[in-house]
Amino acid sequence: MICSYKPLKTISLASVVLIGTSLLGSCRSIESPANASQSTAVSVELAAVKSDTISDSSEFLAQLESRQAVVLQPRVEGQIEQIFVRVGDEVEAGDPIIQIDAREQLASVASQATEIEAAHANVQRARASRQQASANLSHSHASLQNAEATLATLEADRRKASAELRFNEEQYQRFESIYTEGAISSQDLAQYRNGLDVAHAELQAVESRIQAQQAEIESYRASLSAQQAEVTAQEAELAYAERQIQQAQANTEAQEARLGYYTITAPFAGTIGNVPVKVGDFVSTDTQLTKVAQNDSLEVNVSIPINRVPYVGIGTEVEILNAQDHVVETSRIFFIAPNVVDGTQLVLVKARLENSNSELRADEFIRARVIWEQQPGLKIPTTAISRIAGQTFVFAAESSEDGLVARQTPVELGEIEGNYYQVLGGLDSDDQIAVTGLLQLYDGAAIAPES
Numbered sequence: 001m002i003c004s005y006k007p008l009k010t011i012s013l014a015s016v017v018l019i020g021t022s023l024l025g026s027c028r029s030i031e032s033p034a035n036a037s038q039s040t041a042v043s044v045e046l047a048a049v050k051s052d053t054i055s056d057s058s059e060f061l062a063q064l065e066s067r068q069a070v071v072l073q074p075r076v077e078g079q080i081e082q083i084f085v086r087v088g089d090e091v092e093a094g095d096p097i098i099q100i101d102a103r104e105q106l107a108s109v110a111s112q113a114t115e116i117e118a119a120h121a122n123v124q125r126a127r128a129s130r131q132q133a134s135a136n137l138s139h140s141h142a143s144l145q146n147a148e149a150t151l152a153t154l155e156a157d158r159r160k161a162s163a164e165l166r167f168n169e170e171q172y173q174r175f176e177s178i179y180t181e182g183a184i185s186s187q188d189l190a191q192y193r194n195g196l197d198v199a200h201a202e203l204q205a206v207e208s209r210i211q212a213q214q215a216e217i218e219s220y221r222a223s224l225s226a227q228q229a230e231v232t233a234q235e236a237e238l239a240y241a242e243r244q245i246q247q248a249q250a251n252t253e254a255q256e257a258r259l260g261y262y263t264i265t266a267p268f269a270g271t272i273g274n275v276p277v278k279v280g281d282f283v284s285t286d287t288q289l290t291k292v293a294q295n296d297s298l299e300v301n302v303s304i305p306i307n308r309v310p311y312v313g314i315g316t317e318v319e320i321l322n323a324q325d326h327v328v329e330t331s332r333i334f335f336i337a338p339n340v341v342d343g344t345q346l347v348l349v350k351a352r353l354e355n356s357n358s359e360l361r362a363d364e365f366i367r368a369r370v371i372w373e374q375q376p377g378l379k380i381p382t383t384a385i386s387r388i389a390g391q392t393f394v395f396a397a398e399s400s401e402d403g404l405v406a407r408q409t410p411v412e413l414g415e416i417e418g419n420y421y422q423v424l425g426g427l428d429s430d431d432q433i434a435v436t437g438l439l440q441l442y443d444g445a446a447i448a449p450e451s
Contacts, residue, residue, distance in 0.1 A: 041445075042440045054377030056374075059370075060369075062301055071290075077285065081099045081279065091270060091292065096264070109255045116252060130231065137231050144217065144220040151217060157209075161206045164199045165199040165202075172195070269294065271294070271295055302318065302368050304346065309347050316333040322366075327418070333351050381420060384434065385421065386438050392412075394409055395408055395434040406434060409426055
């Protein structure tokens with residue numbers, strides 16, 4: 001016998017299930033009661049409804065950002081001579097990345113070295129001149145001191161000659177009076193006169209020598225002033241020459257430092273990004289050479305709707321998903337932007353991601369699940385779900401007089417988490433459900449759990 005029925009234009013989902021089940025049962029009973037009693041149980045695998053924490057969450061497309069990344073640009077202009085790296089290479093801090101032709105700069109450094117040598121020679125000459133001027137000055141000092149000592153001796157001689165002159169004047173005047181009285185002869189008076197003349201002559205000679213010595217002293221003093229000025233000038237020249245050395249050394253250091261700019265090195269350990277330049281290209285200080293980023297520690301940038309911001313805070317959990325929808329890392333939000341992204345109603349939040357195995361890379365797009373709320377609930381395997389007319393069902397194991405039967409039970413499901421669905425209604429924590437053989441099951445079908 002073949003059973004048939006016409007579909008109704010309007011019918012409830014539960015009625016569809018009930019009618020379908022009744023028809024199937026009627027067909028089986030009409031077809032052969034004996035066969036029904038002899039039907040065998042469907043072998044199925046049963047699984048317990050899992051009590052677990054369920055999450056209210058949303059998935060977003062997120063972008064990974066390196067916490068330490070830099071775009072390398074040259075500090076000098078020039079032609080690229082050599083490129084030491086390729087895209088994706090791992091580098092350590094200080095490793096050379098690009099070499100710019102530095103021949104012109106090398107010539108500048110060599111020129112500065114020549115200037116330093118010339119400056120050193122100037123210093124040596126200035127020191128020799130200063131030493132000679134200082135020696136001349138010392139000699140003039142000694143000559144002046146000797147001349148002043150000689151003058152002092154002459155002044156002492158003048159004092160002595162003056163005293164001798166006064167004595168002879170007194171003697172002559174006294175004996176001149178005696179001669180007038182006739183007490184001495186003219187010959188005796190002439191002798192005293194001769195002594196007076198000798199004393200006058202000696203004093204005049206001393207005066208002449210004093211004048212000459214004073215003139216010599218003035219000459220020494222004038223020479224001393226000139227030599228002192230020469231020493232001062234030589235010291236100034238020496239100081240200038242020494243400053244020239246310092247300036248030349250500073251210029252050399254600057255040129256040597258600039259020479260280092262022609263070798264572009266890694267500022268820290270990381271991974272090389274795109275290298276858009278090639279050997280022979282002329283680059284300027286605005287040219288982007290490559291990017292170095294550390295992938296060990298990344299930031300997950302997620303833009304969430306502004307109406308969801310009240311549900312997140314510092315420490316809110318974020319799950320990082322791979323292409324197979326598996327959670328590869330769990331992190332927590334550490335930053336919530338105080339403003340929306342320009343031109344959108346989205347707010348940027350950040351979470352940290354430790355990438356020690358380097359599976360992920362900076363600037364990569366990934367899926368991130370933000371956990372708004374967590375609470376106790378139930379989960380069932382995704383393999384236990386069957387769908388009819390958009391409604392989800394499971395086959396729950398139910399005890400009967402003849403053993404276990406499958407009871408088709410409508411369930412309300414939440415989000416999927418890995419290989420499990422959240423159960424929002426329809427099942428209890430002590431229920432067991434079939435996870436295999438669903439295509440052979442119907443409401444009330446006898447089942448035999450697989451051992």
